[in-house]
Amino acid sequence: MSKEIGITVKKSEDFSEWYTQVVIKAELADYSLIKGFIVLRPYGYAIWENIKNIFDRMIKKLGHQNAYFPLFIPESLLKKEEEHFKGFTPEVFWVTHTGDTPLNERLAVRPTSETIAYASYAKWIKSWRDLPLLLNFWNSVLRAEIKSTKPFIRTSEFLWQEGHTVHETKEDADKEVMRILELYRRLIEDYLLIPVLKGFKSDKEKFVGALYTTTLEAVMPDGKVLQMGTSHNLGQNFSKPFDIKFIGRDGKQYYAWQTSWGISWRLIGAMIMTHGDDKGLIIPPKVAPLHIVIIPIFYNEEEKKKVEMKGKEVFNRLHKAKLRVIFDNREEYTPGWKFNEWELKGVPIRVEIGPRDLREGKVTLVRRDTSERVSVEEKFMVQEVRKLLKKIEKNLFAKAKAHLNNSIHIVKDYEEFKRLLDSKGGLLKACWCQKPVCEKKIKEETGADIRLIPLKKEKVFSNCIYCGDKASVVAYFGKAY
Numbered sequence: 001m002s003k004e005i006g007i008t009v010k011k012s013e014d015f016s017e018w019y020t021q022v023v024i025k026a027e028l029a030d031y032s033l034i035k036g037f038i039v040l041r042p043y044g045y046a047i048w049e050n051i052k053n054i055f056d057r058m059i060k061k062l063g064h065q066n067a068y069f070p071l072f073i074p075e076s077l078l079k080k081e082e083e084h085f086k087g088f089t090p091e092v093f094w095v096t097h098t099g100d101t102p103l104n105e106r107l108a109v110r111p112t113s114e115t116i117a118y119a120s121y122a123k124w125i126k127s128w129r130d131l132p133l134l135l136n137f138w139n140s141v142l143r144a145e146i147k148s149t150k151p152f153i154r155t156s157e158f159l160w161q162e163g164h165t166v167h168e169t170k171e172d173a174d175k176e177v178m179r180i181l182e183l184y185r186r187l188i189e190d191y192l193l194i195p196v197l198k199g200f201k202s203d204k205e206k207f208v209g210a211l212y213t214t215t216l217e218a219v220m221p222d223g224k225v226l227q228m229g230t231s232h233n234l235g236q237n238f239s240k241p242f243d244i245k246f247i248g249r250d251g252k253q254y255y256a257w258q259t260s261w262g263i264s265w266r267l268i269g270a271m272i273m274t275h276g277d278d279k280g281l282i283i284p285p286k287v288a289p290l291h292i293v294i295i296p297i298f299y300n301e302e303e304k305k306k307v308e309m310k311g312k313e314v315f316n317r318l319h320k321a322k323l324r325v326i327f328d329n330r331e332e333y334t335p336g337w338k339f340n341e342w343e344l345k346g347v348p349i350r351v352e353i354g355p356r357d358l359r360e361g362k363v364t365l366v367r368r369d370t371s372e373r374v375s376v377e378e379k380f381m382v383q384e385v386r387k388l389l390k391k392i393e394k395n396l397f398a399k400a401k402a403h404l405n406n407s408i409h410i411v412k413d414y415e416e417f418k419r420l421l422d423s424k425g426g427l428l429k430a431c432w433c434q435k436p437v438c439e440k441k442i443k444e445e446t447g448a449d450i451r452l453i454p455l456k457k458e459k460v461f462s463n464c465i466y467c468g469d470k471a472s473v474v475a476y477f478g479k480a481y
């Protein structure tokens with residue numbers, strides 16, 4: 001493979017350029033004609049489908065159902081909850097015409113579906129017997145991103161799921177918020193192999209429409225912190241303006257309690273950043289479009305025939321074992337070229353079949369994550385592949401976990417806070433008095449905000465990192481993407 005086709009920068013030297021090259025060259029996505037919008041290519045879409053299928057299975061097990069709401073939201077509806085809408089106005093795309101005829105009322109292209117969904121919820125919910133209502137939407141949303149855009153991480157249109165549930169009591173909504181947060185943790189840690197911290201957002205960072213917001217945060221290799229998912233208790237903040245009421249078990253009328261939660265294709269961006277290396281992508285097996293690529297190696301026509309036959313046989317065995325496998329017997333490329341290409345694309349295991357393997361009744365397995373080679377007897381191949389996939393998962397998660405642990409710094413002093421933030425980034429664990437002004441000043445002076453306050457309150461170990469007054473919580477600060 002030529003230099004232009006492979007990645008030309010080191011991950012450790014120019015992380016941003018490395019990231020972009022991996023996205024484009026591994027054919028996950030491409031830039032489009034419109035700034036801030038990307039094209040999700042088949043290989044990237046296949047990863048999204050895997051993520052979607054995994055999470056879809058999880059929520060359906062808990063009783064959620066999928067639905068679909070319109071792409072357009074009438075302006076009056078979007079502005080019904082004025083407070084919630086205010087800060088977001090610059091991000092909204094508007095439709096003003098059909099053909100050449102101006103519309104009586106502008107239509108917002110959905111930036112999130114609370115308002116359009118809750119207008120329907122108000123009609124559907126009458127009694128406590130209609131609750132809980134557990135719906136989820138797989139769709140795309142549009143938010144004009146002007147400042148900075150980055151494939152998967154920040155784009156003006158993105159694929160996501162948004163869950164919107166309705167409950168009888170605050171406690172039921174609390175439980176829903178937390179069980180979804182735990183599903184997100186499982187998806188992100190056990191499938192995408194990215195360790196996260198769970199926590200609450202501060203009042204400044206929470207969703208304005210929520211009573212409280214919970215979050216999952218991960219630290220990327222450049223020390224920046226990335227929000228991986230979020231789950232809100234909306235309280236009655238929407239049920240009141242949208243008139244979502246129900247007759248309770250006691251015959252009286254109540255406003256309902258709601259939650260909303262989301263994850264997006266940003267998870268693909270986090271996966272690329274976390275696991276990739278100088279050769280390109282490394283895709284965690286459970287979300288990989290392909291687990292295994294088989295590459296035949298031969299030096300003459302006679303060997304070619306035999307290796308080709310064996311390759312097909314091996315393919316069938318792996319395929320029957322429900323492994324995602326491709327037999328790359330393209331004749332227009334050399335084995336070396338194929339190695340590079342599939343390494344760039346992050347396929348976890350390469351199976352090489354050469355004349356010597358044939359003679360010995362073996363195949364050679366090569367790990368993408370460590371480049372380790374093992375020669376295994378053909379009859380044990382399927383079980384060896386399974387073992388190797390498990391080992392790869394363990395290794396990828398352990399490496400990422402070590403990075404997360406090494407990225408958390410305990411700080412008691414503001415000068416050290418600034419020094420660490422500039423030199424290492426990551427998450428700075430510091431005590432805070434919970435006065436908004438300290439949080440605001442820190443953000444202004446350092447660019448770091450409170451990424452999370454741990455779910456289980458941690459013991460305060462100093463005075464407020466900013467003002468020196470008595471502190472009331474431990475917060476994790478960091479610079480966000």
Ligand code: 86X
Pocket residue numbers: 078085088089091092111112113114143161162163207230260261262263
């Ligand atoms: C906040 C809240 C919530 C469901 C989630 O975080 C997960 C999935 N929704 C989304 N949010 C907005 O409400 C919003 C509203 C407008 Cl009008 C906008 F232009 C941008 C927005 N961005 C985020």
